Amino acid sequence: MKRSNAFVLRWLAIQLVSFAAVMAVMLAAVYFLLAPGDDFGGGMLSGIQSALGPMLALMLPMTLITGLFPIALSFGATRRGFFAAAQLVKLAGALFLPAGLWALNALGEGGVGFRFSLSLCTGLAVACMGELFGAICLRFGQKAMWLFVLLCAVGGGVLGMSVAMAANGNMVLAHLLQAILRGGAGMAVAQLVLGAVCTAGSWALLRRAEA
Amino acid sequence: METKILRAEALVKRYGKKEVLHGLDVAFEPGHIYGLIGRNGAGKTTLLGCLTGQLRTTGGMVSYGGAPVWENARALGEICFSRELSPMLMFGQNTYKVKEYLRAARYYYPHWDEEYARRLMKEFGLDEKKRICRLSKGMLSMVTIVLALASRAPVTILDEPVAGLDIVARERFYQLLLEDYAETGRTFIVSTHILDEASNVFEQVIVMDDGRIIENAPTEELVGQFHHISGRADEVDAAVAGCTVLFCEQLGRSKAVCVRCNDEALARISAHDVDVAPMNLQKVFVALTGHKEEDSHETK
Numbered sequence: 001m002k003r004s005n006a007f008v009l010r011w012l013a014i015q016l017v018s019f020a021a022v023m024a025v026m027l028a029a030v031y032f033l034l035a036p037g038d039d040f041g042g043g044m045l046s047g048i049q050s051a052l053g054p055m056l057a058l059m060l061p062m063t064l065i066t067g068l069f070p071i072a073l074s075f076g077a078t079r080r081g082f083f084a085a086a087q088l089v090k091l092a093g094a095l096f097l098p099a100g101l102w103a104l105n106a107l108g109e110g111g112v113g114f115r116f117s118l119s120l121c122t123g124l125a126v127a128c129m130g131e132l133f134g135a136i137c138l139r140f141g142q143k144a145m146w147l148f149v150l151l152c153a154v155g156g157g158v159l160g161m162s163v164a165m166a167a168n169g170n171m172v173l174a175h176l177l178q179a180i181l182r183g184g185a186g187m188a189v190a191q192l193v194l195g196a197v198c199t200a201g202s203w204a205l206l207r208r209a210e211a
Numbered sequence: 212m213e214t215k216i217l218r219a220e221a222l223v224k225r226y227g228k229k230e231v232l233h234g235l236d237v238a239f240e241p242g243h244i245y246g247l248i249g250r251n252g253a254g255k256t257t258l259l260g261c262l263t264g265q266l267r268t269t270g271g272m273v274s275y276g277g278a279p280v281w282e283n284a285r286a287l288g289e290i291c292f293s294r295e296l297s298p299m300l301m302f303g304q305n306t307y308k309v310k311e312y313l314r315a316a317r318y319y320y321p322h323w324d325e326e327y328a329r330r331l332m333k334e335f336g337l338d339e340k341k342r343i344c345r346l347s348k349g350m351l352s353m354v355t356i357v358l359a360l361a362s363r364a365p366v367t368i369l370d371e372p373v374a375g376l377d378i379v380a381r382e383r384f385y386q387l388l389l390e391d392y393a394e395t396g397r398t399f400i401v402s403t404h405i406l407d408e409a410s411n412v413f414e415q416v417i418v419m420d421d422g423r424i425i426e427n428a429p430t431e432e433l434v435g436q437f438h439h440i441s442g443r444a445d446e447v448d449a450a451v452a453g454c455t456v457l458f459c460e461q462l463g464r465s466k467a468v469c470v471r472c473n474d475e476a477l478a479r480i481s482a483h484d485v486d487v488a489p490m491n492l493q494k495v496f497v498a499l500t501g502h503k504e505e506d507s508h509e510t511k
Contacts, residue, residue, distance in 0.1 A: 003284070007318040066301050071312075073265060074294070075319035076287035137301065145302060211265035 004077050008085035011068055012092055015060060023052055051159065053100035057123045058130035060093035061086060062148075065134025065206070073211040083206055087199075090131060094123030118188050125191040128198035135205035214241045215276030217262060217290070217366050217398070223270030224257050231257050233422045234271065239366065239400060244392055246413030246430070247402040248492075250500050253419040255402045256294070259368055263292035275366070288321050293359035294370040296343055296351045304344035309337060309354055313361075320362040328361035331387075335380075348375030356384055360391055368400045373409075381405065385412050410434070410492035420500045430492060437495045438477060441467035442485035450483035457498040469498040 064086055072082050098119040137144040162173035217239040224232040231254050239245060239262075249255045260266035262273055264280045264287055272279065275286040296312070298305050309332075317323050332339060335353040346354065352375045359369050373381045385408060388399060403409050410416075416433055418426035426433055437457075440447055444466035451470050459468040469490065472480065481487050490498070 003288070003318050007315060010314075070300070071307070071315060072319070074292070075315050076263065076290060076292070077319060078264075078282045078284050078287065080282055081284060141301070208267060210267060211260065 004072060004081035004085045005088070007072060007077075008064065008068065008082065008089060011064070012060075012089050015063075016092065019056055053097035053123065054126050056096045057090075057093040057126040058133075061090050061127050061131035062134035062137070064089050065131060065202075066137050069134075069138065069206070069209070070211060073209065079207050079209060083203060086131060090124065090127035093130070094120060094127045097123035097126070118191075121188040121191040121195075125195040125198075128195035128202070131202045132198040132205075135202040135209075138209060139205050215289070215365070216240055217273075217275050217280075219258070219262060219271065219273045221271035222258070222261060222268055222273065224254075224261055224266065225269040230269075231422050232261070235422075235424055237417060237424055237427065239398055241365065241398050242396045243398055243414045244388070244412055245398070245400045246406075246409055246416040246492075247400055247419065248404075248406060248416060248496055249419030252421075253500075254422040255419055256370055258419065259292060259294075259370055259400070259402060263287070263290050263368060265292065288319070289364055290366045290368065291320060291359055291362035291364035292368045292370070293355045293362070293372070295374060296346075296354055298344040298346070298351070304342075306342050306344060308340055308342055309346075310339035312343070312354065312358065313339060316358050316362060320364055322363035322365075324361045324363050327363070328357055331357045331360060334383075349377065349380065352376050353380070356387075360387060363395065364397070366398045366400070368402075370402045371404070372401060373403060373405055381408055385409070388412060406493040406496055407491070413492075416492065418496060418499055425499060434490065434492055434495055436471050436473070437490045437498060438470055438472065438480070439467065439488040439490050439494070440470055440480060440485050441465070441488070442483075446484050450480045450485045454480070458501075469494070 069082055069086075073079070098116045102116070133144070133148050137148065158173065162176075165171070165173055219235055219237050222232050222235040222237075223230065235258065237258075247255050247259070257266060261268050262280065264273070264282065267281075274280060275283070275290065278286055280286050280290070296305070313328055313332075316328075317325065335350075335357065337350060337353055337357070341350075343351070343354075352372060355369070356372050359367050359372065373384055376384065388401075389412060391397070392399060401409065401413070410430060413430045416426065416428065416430045417424055440451055442450075442465070444461060444464050447466040447468055451468055451472075454470040454472045454476055457469040457471060459466060461467075470476075470480070477487070
């Protein structure tokens with residue numbers, strides 16, 4: 001288990017540094033290209049920052065499972081050990097969502113109030129879903145990958161629609177998103193249960209994985 | 212070094228409804244070089260995958276030092292299974308660099324010899340900054356050889372290590388293998404199709420055919436049992452009466468057969484007016500696996 005931890009943590013550190021660098025470049029580009037106080041620019045910044053958190057939470061465990069797990073397995077890693085290390089990756093990915101939202105508020109680009117603990121639960125749920133997608137892709141191959149792409153497209157469309165509807169005064173979807181991030185204990189528990197179910201599903205697939 | 216046996220007992224492996232390993236029993240004693248040979252689809256890679264915990268077994272058991280191998284970190288840390296690297300991963304090209312594989316090996320093989328790995332990289336002319344997808348087939352084989360040899364794992368398994376290597380590189384690989392073996396005395400299990408050169412290296416050879424082990428014997432002992440008998444058809448038939456004939460070829464009145472017999476029978480055969488020639492491992496392998504059952508019979 002220790003060997004997998006060290007191997008995975010090193011990979012995680014590289015991913016996070018790379019992601020942070022890309023994010024910084026992207027935000028800087030948007031920030032400096034647009035006029036100060038520009039509503040459109042501010043909205044774009046908010047959108048990018050809001051999307052990057054869940055995206056990282058989703059993609060980090062997924063790429064860990066599909067990219068690194070087969071290699072680790074070929075080197076004699078145990079599935080149990082690697083899966084344990086993957087939980088650390090999920091936690092790191094999940095933290096980016098509340099961290100991103102906190103940064104938004106700190107920069108004054110907020111408008112979406114949030115609770116750190118609840119948004120962490122959201123991040124964890126998303127990370128668990130990413131891990132499960134990774135395990136499904138590993139098991140079922142490229143067909144599962146295309147399904148994931150389709151789901152991302154639908155999810156992105158829903159988010160985009162939420163923004164468009166909010167701009168037109170229809171706050172239904174925006175309120176739903178806020179409920180997810182600001183809802184009470186019930187919402188947190190629901191997200192944690194979703195995360196636990198996804199994690200159980202991931203383990204059920206990974207414990208039988210073959211190199 | 213503590214002596215631990217890598218053992219498979221009544222090993223069964225199925226992919227869906229197709230059974231590819233049929234109740235295998237095999238034990239790899241420490242401190243030997245084993246050759247695992249078989250035709251394509253015989254089940255060699257599947258057997259090796261089961262021995263190293265990378266494939267789930269459907270039945271039977273695989274153990275190392277008496278403990279199950281499956282999900283056993285301690286056992287797996289002592290077994291290195293080096294197989295051909297793929298230039299493709301699930302979602303595209305394998306863009307990992309050679310150095311990243313070497314780094315992974317450092318994490319997972321407790322006995323990893325970094326200095327030896329660097330020496331081998333230099334000898335093979337490998338650039339550690341090159342991406343796996345950019346390597347030729349020969350270079351991919353070289354990387355697997357570096358990983359296997361530098362792992363210094365007590366049990367090191369190489370699956371088709373010389374695929375894509377030219378003859379000079381193959382010779383060098385076998386030299387390195389023997390040098391490593393002389394230095395460390397660790398167990399090597401080498402699966403290969405190229406038998407001419409490998410037969411000089413294998414102490415023990417295991418022949419697989421259709422998911423079963425059909426021979427498991429010291430190489431010299433196995434090869435010594437097979438002989439090529441040729442001459443006039445009636446003389447050959449008389450000479451090999453009572454022996455197990457694996458295949459025969461007849462051209463007009465000339466006949467050539469491959470027989471399996473002991474020294475006593477060989478002396479009897481030699482008394483006839485026939486040519487008796489030894490066979491090498493490759494020819495023995497072809498005789499055992501390359502002909503259908505109706506060609507093989509015991510003469511009366």
